[in-house]
Amino acid sequence: MEERRKIHLVRWAVICKDKRHGGLGLRYLKDFNHALLGKWLWRFPIERESFWRRVIVGKFGEVQGGWTTREVRESYGTGLWKDIRKGWEEFFLRTRIRIGNGTRTRFWWDIWVGDSKLKDLFPLLFRIAANNSAVVADLWGRQEGGGGGWEVHFRRPFQDWELEEVNRFLGYISAVKVQEGEDFLVWKIERKGTFKIKSYYRSLKEDNSPLFPAKEVWGSYAPLRTRFFAWEAVWGKISTVDMLMRRGWSMVNRCNLCKENEETANHILIHCGKTRDLWNLLFSLFGVVWVLSESVRNLLLEWKMKGLGKKRSVVWKMAPICLFWCIWGEQNRRIFQEEEMSDTSLRKLFLRSLLEWSQQFLDLDLDYLAFRNLLGDRLKSAYAVAKLRKIGYSRQKFYTEAVDLYKEINSQIATSAKASLRKSVTENMYSALKNEIKQRESKWHKVYWEMVEPVVKIRTLRARMDLIFNLHYVNPFVAPMTVEETLSI
Structure with a gap:
């Protein structure tokens, strides 16, 4: 039985793009071969005494300066160096000569100052130059004492309207000075x-493609096949009804989920009513308010959130x-099984x-409920919360408030006044440290805070509390420490 030809969803030219530009990073062999041959163009001006170079120069000659050979103009044959030499102009645009x-x-024909040839930047001056084939050394006038300056000569005096161009030219080349040593190429x-x-290969493949959410797609911990699906969705190449109709299929364009709108990639993955329910569920789990973009591409480009913590950040990305x-x-x-799941x-x-x-x-050993609590958990670092406020909350203010908070927590836990704890501390400090309070509750009743110096940092306080915890739980017969003993640790 003859196999039916499969649909090619994405063009090969797109697949061969770099992942940063929306491709899969496969090498386009023509351009990669071009880049490999560029290595010989780079070695030619550097390995001036090598045997292979002398053989090439003996056959084809070399241009002034010895950067490459003369252009190979043979009308027949497919010589190796002939193909290598064809890529010189494109290669040379990515180099600059260090003087x-x-x-x-x-002076006029090579790229040694800026990113272009002087003859292209200043065509008017090039036409009236006295010697437009001169090398840089010919136009550098040495002076007594080891200095020097540019001495570029022209065939006629300048017109008034040319003086501005001349001044710009002299200012442009004044950044470079002739010095000791040979000229050499810079990539x-x-x-x-x-x-x-x-x-070199990447520069050959550069294009002006729109931004692609490469980090959001390939940097996620989602299974590989699902990341490939997301990649296709960003390009709008999943097999939705509208895409199949563009390829010649005859069918009614209607979404199989909501039965109301046309089925497109952006509709079924973002805007469909069934899909909206899942988005709302996701945002409620994380406790955020989010405005969904109009396209899958823009949604993933904007899918960034700071301050989530390591574990929640991994879940957020996938x-x-x-x-x-x-x-x-x-x-x-x-479509294929004629089965329909309920919304629940x-x-x-x-x-x-x-x-x-x-x-x-x-490393999660969680049930469903604990997983929901993890996603909805607030930031555990008080200073991370402080950084989000940005205005009016300095580091010193955080330390001062943290010390006051630890004193208040300790005194209220010691007196069993937990109910008033929620009202006595600031909103930001309480929400940031409430989980840590539960974890350290068994430790804090061992410490008696009467007075804590305000310069003590929160990291120091935690270290002291850990030490007190170890002392008392390893050796329960040790008497409780006073504040003075605690601060002297």
């Missing part, structure tokens, strides 16, 4: 100036991909999937 004594560099697109095949996967599975279930069952499926994915990468 030494200036004997190898053509502009690498910080260290050394040629790398990887950087949550949209998990939601996409669950809602897409429900859509396929209705769909919510449970989403939460169970998110919990199972999280347990694969986090």
Whole structure:
């Protein structure tokens, strides 16, 4: 039986893009071969005494300065160096000559100052130059005492309207001075100036594609197949009804979930009523208010939140991909199996999937209820809360308030006045430290705070409390410490 041809969802040119630009990072062999041959163009001006270079120069000659050979103009044959030499112009645009004594560099024709040739930047002056084939050393006038300056000569005096161009030209080249040593090539697109095949290949593949949420897709801990699905969804290439109709299929365009709107990638994954229920559930779990974007691409680009903590941050990053996967599975279930999950069952499926994915990468031994509590938990670092306020909450103010809080907590726990604890401390400090209060409640009743110096940092306080805890629980016969003994630790 003849196999039916499968649908190619994404063009090969897109797949060969870098992951940062929305591709899969596969190498486009034509451009990669071009980058590999560029290594020989880089070695040619550097390895001036090597045997292979002398053979090439003997056959094809070399241009002034010895940066490359003359252009190969043979009308027949497919010589290796002929193909290498074809890439010189594109290669040379990514280099710059670092000036030494200036004997190898053509003043007007080579790139040695800025990112372009002087003949292209100043075409008017190039046309009237006395010697437009001169090297840099020819136009540098040395002076007594080791200094020097530029002495560029022209065939005629300047017109008044040309003086501004001349001043700009002299200011442009004044940044470079001739010095001792040979001229050498610098690879502009690498910080260290050394040629790398990887950087050359990337520069050949650069394009003006719209922003792609590469970190949100590939940096998530979601299963790999679901990340591939999210990648297709960002490009709008999942097999929705509208996409199939564009490919020639004849069908009615209606969403299988809400039965109301047309089925597009953005609708089924973001705007459908069934999907909205899951989004609202997710945001309520994290305790946030969120405005959903119009497209999957923009939604993932904006899917950033600070101050969540390590575990909650991991869950937050994989949550949209998990939601996409669950809602897409429900859509396929209705089409191919003619089965329909209730809204409650769909919510449970989403939460169970998110919990199972999280347990694969986090050290979580949680049931469903504990997992919900983890997602809804507030920030545990009081200073992290303080940083979010930004205005009117300095580090010193935090330390002062933290010390007061520890004193108040200790005194109220010691007197069993826990009910008044909620009212006696500030809103921000209480919400930030309430979980830590529960964990350390058994320790705090061992410490008697009468007076704590305000310069004591919160880290120091915690270290002292841990030490007190170890002393009393390892050796329960040790008498309780006084404040003076505690502060002297």
